[in-house]
Amino acid sequence: MVQTDLVTDLYVFILAAFIGFEVIRRVSPLLHTPLMSLTNALDAIAVVGAIILAGEGKSTLATILGTIAIVAATSNIVGGFLITDRMLKMFKTSRPAKP
Amino acid sequence: MTPFAGSDLPLQITYLIAAILFILSLKWMSSPSTARHGVWAGEVGMLLAILGTLLHHGIVDYRWIAVGLVLGSIIGVPLGLVHMTAVPQRTALSHAFGALCVTLVGTSEFYLRAPHVPPFMMSVLSAEVILGSLTFTGSLMAAGKLEEVLPQRPITYKGQNFVNLLVLGIAVVVAVILVRHPEHTHLFPVMLAIPLIFGVLMIVPIGGADMPTVMSLLNSYAGLSAAAMGFVLDSKLLIIAGALDGASGFILSVNMSKAMNRSFSNVLFGAFGQEQAAKGAAGEEAKPVKSATPEEAAAILSAANNVVIVPGYGMAVAQAQHKVRELYDILTKRGVNVKFGIHPVAGRMPGHMNVLLAEADIPYDKLVDMDDLNPEFPQTDVALVIGANDVTNPAARTDPSSPIYGMPILDVDKARTVMVIKRGMSPGFAGIDNPLYYLDKTLMLFGDAKTFVGDIVRELGGTGHG
Numbered sequence: 001m002v003q004t005d006l007v008t009d010l011y012v013f014i015l016a017a018f019i020g021f022e023v024i025r026r027v028s029p030l031l032h033t034p035l036m037s038l039t040n041a042l043d044a045i046a047v048v049g050a051i052i053l054a055g056e057g058k059s060t061l062a063t064i065l066g067t068i069a070i071v072a073a074t075s076n077i078v079g080g081f082l083i084t085d086r087m088l089k090m091f092k093t094s095r096p097a098k099p
Numbered sequence: 100m101t102p103f104a105g106s107d108l109p110l111q112i113t114y115l116i117a118a119i120l121f122i123l124s125l126k127w128m129s130s131p132s133t134a135r136h137g138v139w140a141g142e143v144g145m146l147l148a149i150l151g152t153l154l155h156h157g158i159v160d161y162r163w164i165a166v167g168l169v170l171g172s173i174i175g176v177p178l179g180l181v182h183m184t185a186v187p188q189r190t191a192l193s194h195a196f197g198a199l200c201v202t203l204v205g206t207s208e209f210y211l212r213a214p215h216v217p218p219f220m221m222s223v224l225s226a227e228v229i230l231g232s233l234t235f236t237g238s239l240m241a242a243g244k245l246e247e248v249l250p251q252r253p254i255t256y257k258g259q260n261f262v263n264l265l266v267l268g269i270a271v272v273v274a275v276i277l278v279r280h281p282e283h284t285h286l287f288p289v290m291l292a293i294p295l296i297f298g299v300l301m302i303v304p305i306g307g308a309d310m311p312t313v314m315s316l317l318n319s320y321a322g323l324s325a326a327a328m329g330f331v332l333d334s335k336l337l338i339i340a341g342a343l344d345g346a347s348g349f350i351l352s353v354n355m356s357k358a359m360n361r362s363f364s365n366v367l368f369g370a371f372g373q374e375q376a377a378k379g380a381a382g383e384e385a386k387p388v389k390s391a392t393p394e395e396a397a398a399i400l401s402a403a404n405n406v407v408i409v410p411g412y413g414m415a416v417a418q419a420q421h422k423v424r425e426l427y428d429i430l431t432k433r434g435v436n437v438k439f440g441i442h443p444v445a446g447r448m449p450g451h452m453n454v455l456l457a458e459a460d461i462p463y464d465k466l467v468d469m470d471d472l473n474p475e476f477p478q479t480d481v482a483l484v485i486g487a488n489d490v491t492n493p494a495a496r497t498d499p500s501s502p503i504y505g506m507p508i509l510d511v512d513k514a515r516t517v518m519v520i521k522r523g524m525s526p527g528f529a530g531i532d533n534p535l536y537y538l539d540k541t542l543m544l545f546g547d548a549k550t551f552v553g554d555i556v557r558e559l560g561g562t563g564h565g
Contacts (some may be wrong), residue, residue, distance in 0.1 A: 004218055009330050009338055011151055016339040019122055020346025026129040029443060029468050032450030033186060034353060034455070035128050036476055039344040040193045042121050042141055043325050046340075048152040049204045049332050054167060055158030062207040067163040069203040072196040074171020075178060080193060082179025086140045090183075090457040091131040094464050 034087040041080025047073035113151035114336040118127050120144030120338055125347070131463055138491045142287050148336060156389040174537065183458045184415060187314065187447040194317045195238035195520055201324045202231035206291065208331055210414050214282035214497045223272035229294045231325045232326035233267075236298030244302065245310065253306035307412065310447040312355040319348025336370035358443035358469075360495075360506035385482040388524070391542040393551060396518055396559035399542075403480035403516075406430060407472065409440040409509055411519070413486015417548035423461040423485065425556045433559075438465050438507045440482075442490035467485050473510050480516035486521075486548050493534045503531055 027035050050073055053066030120140045127137035135304040153164070181189045205227040209216070216224065243249035270293040277286050305313050326341025328334075331366065356362065391399075400406060408427070412419060439461065445452045453466050484491055493512045511517050512535050518524050519536060521543060536543060544551055 002321075005328070005333055009333060011296065012335045013338050013342050014331075015243070015324055016342035017346050020125070020343040021350065023122065023125045023129075024249045024343075024350050027125070027434040028130060029450060030131060030453045030463055030466060031128055032133055033190075033233065033448060033454045034134065034450070035347060036126060036314070036351065036449065037186075037193070038124065038138065038141060038191055039318065039322065039347045040197060042124065042340050043197050043322055044115070044122075044200070044329055045148055045337055045342040046204065047143060047302025048148055048195065048202050048326050049337065050167070050200055051152050051164050051329060052155065052157060052332075053204060053207050053258075053459070054163045055155075055160055056397065057160045059207075061162055061210055063160075065203040065207045067167045069200040070164060070167025071171040071174065072203075074168050075175035076193045076196050076200075078172045078187070078527055079178030080175075081138055081142050081145075082176065083181070083189065085135060086179070086452050087183070087186070087457070088134045088138065089133070089406070090460075091134070092383075092453070092457070092460065092461045094462040 030091070031088075034084045037080050037087070038084045041077055041084065044073040044076035046079065047077065107155075110151050110155060113147050114334070117144035117148040117151075118336050118339045120147075121343060125343060130520055155419050182419065182449055183454055185246075187310065187451060188242045188260060188452060188503055191238045191242035191245055191550075192316070194314075194321045195235050195242065197321045198231045198234035198238060198324060199391065201321075201328050202235055202291070204328055205231060205289075205331065209287055210284075213284045213287075216281035218278050220331065221278040222274075225290060225329045227324050227327035227331055227405060229270055229274060230320050231294075233292055233294035233298040233301065234317055234320040234324060237302050237313075238298075238321075240299055240302035241305070241310065241313055241317060244305065244307075247559065251307055253309075255304045255305045259300075263297065264302050266293060266300060266468055270294050270297065293407060306445065307494060308444070310361075311444045311449050311451070312352060312359065312361070313350035314356050314448045317346050317348070319345050320351055322346070322348055336447050355444055355449060358507060360503065363428070364464055380399050386537045388536050389539075389541065391518070393544070394550075394558050395555035396542070396544055397555045399516060399518070399556065400426075400430060400483070401433060401559060403435055404436055405479045406437045406475070406481045406483060407440050407479050407511070407514065408437065409442075409482060409484045409487050409511055410456065411442075411445050411485065411487025411490065411492060412447060412451075413488075414548055415446060415451070415486070417486060419485060419548040419552055420455045420459040422552040423456070424461055424553050426559075427461055427465075429556055429559045431508045438472065438475075440469065440511070440540075441466055442469050442487070443507055445487060445490055462542055469507060469509055476510045476513040479514040481516045481518060482511035484511060484517065484519040484521075485552070488533055489531060490530060491519075491535055494531065494534055498534075501531060511535065512538060512541075513542065518544055520544045520546065520548050 050066050052070035053062045054070055100492040115238025121144050124141035127133040129362050205224055209224055244251050247420055271509055273290045326338050327336030329341055428436050441452050457463055491509050491511045495503045495506040495508045517540055
């Protein structure tokens with residue numbers, strides 16, 4: 001049972017890595033900085049693990065570390081999406097209509 | 100044991116939708132016209148996943164979750180509003196935060212499960228904690244160097260790579276012992292602490308020009324550690340997000356190492372900053388260079404049809420991008436075709452120059468990648484280099500004895516006239532003399548980039564009105 005879970009997880013990892021390579025290879029070098037801040041924000045989905053730790057109340061240590069982990073991940077989510085959008089907003093094509 | 104295992108289908112479906120949105124999010128990043136949809140897709144996916152998790156039945160106490168979410172948002176907003184010039188250090192800091200989250204979760208998972216941790220579980224847990232903690236201190240060091248609170252100069256010593264590999268090796272050995280005997284819980288803090296030290300050691304020899312590669316590498320490590328955490332928690336969503344981030348960082352690292360003509364293994368083992376030894380290898384006596392005033396530079400630029408501007412980190416340091424925009428505007432108005440030549444490793448992180456120039460309102464279709472631009476240099480009347488050095492050094496193409504030989508460069512020396520704005524004749528980061536400066540067609544424009552470009556703009560504006 002546990003063994004098959006692991007194998008499934010490995011499949012998921014490998015397939016996701018392939019998708020990642022194919023999708024990200026196509027990202028214009030223009031956008032490599034926002035790409036990095038976006039993937040960083042997406043990576044902060046780790047917050048779900050931290051939420052469960054902090055909320056399950058299994059041990060004091062888990063609650064404390066989980067809470068700190070939520071703070072770290074949430075700041076990446078909020079800050080990451082915010083700055084990515086700010087950067088992308090700046091990319092304009094030739095002769096933008098000046099306000 | 101496995102909080103994500105299939106007990107409730109709606110939650111799993113929510114995670115699946117989030118995973119699809121994450122992939123779409125990256126897919127839409129392929130072009131500036133759709134990229135903002137990508138951010139929205141990512142945000143919606145993230146929101147769904149968090150809401151779904153909050154409704155998860157295993158949660159008994161919401162107080163600390165609320166504290167964490169609120170505190171994180173309070174810290175996150177200013178980090179999302181930093182000035183564009185501070186984006187590299189902000190990104191490094193966010194790698195550190197991501198790695199911190201992963202490391203802390205891994206640590207609690209270990210103590211919740213110990214001493215009965217199956218070998219595979221212990222292996223991925225070790226990978227999570229080792230990658231997480233070395234990324235944490237490594238990214239903090241990188242952020243410190245970028246913010247210039249730490250010395251930017253690379254610090255190297257003999258046998259550095261050996262020491263670093265030894266330290267990492269010890270961590271791996273401890274991990275192996277823990278996999279075989281997870282009941283030795285006292286070894287866990289050791290496995291946590293050694294990579295923290297390694298992260299510092301890894302960044303100590305890094306100089307400014309290596310930063311784009313290092314940033315990409317840390318990005319990749321952060322992703323892989325998150326994927327390892329996904330294995331520990333049996334969370335497919337986290338595995339997918341981590342794999343995407345890991346792949347992204349990996350591709351960027353390969354791009355950056357290619358653009359610096361380093362082998363990828365050279366990069367992986369942190370053998371950065373090795374080129375320091377080259378200092379003073381070139382001819383010692385001062386060779387004659389031709390210099391020019393802003394008036395002369397303005398006259399040459401206004402007589403040109405095709406101009407390529409090559410920005411480097413020096414432009415960012417001098418905060419000259421807005422003056423460069425003025426120059427772009429005034430030249431374009433006079434019918435001059437102006438493009439920008441962007442080297443992949445220009446600046447301190449991948450794509451750094453593009454963001455700075457986009458911020459200064461320069462249209463992105465004028466920002467041209469090295470490979471697309473190089474064939475056009477022979478038809479270029481003026482190449483104007485602003486604060487870039489090694490990425491324009493023709494020795495990389497012609498001189499096999501040069502330490503940067505083989506590194507792809509922007510072929511500015513093929514333009515009819517080359518103008519280089521530079522503070523003085525000091526060599527670039529790698530300490531390598533640049534033969535470009537001694538060419539007959541090269542004019543050196545000595546001064547601060549912002550002031551000098553401003554002076555050229557004033558000259559052009561003056562003649563324009565007169």
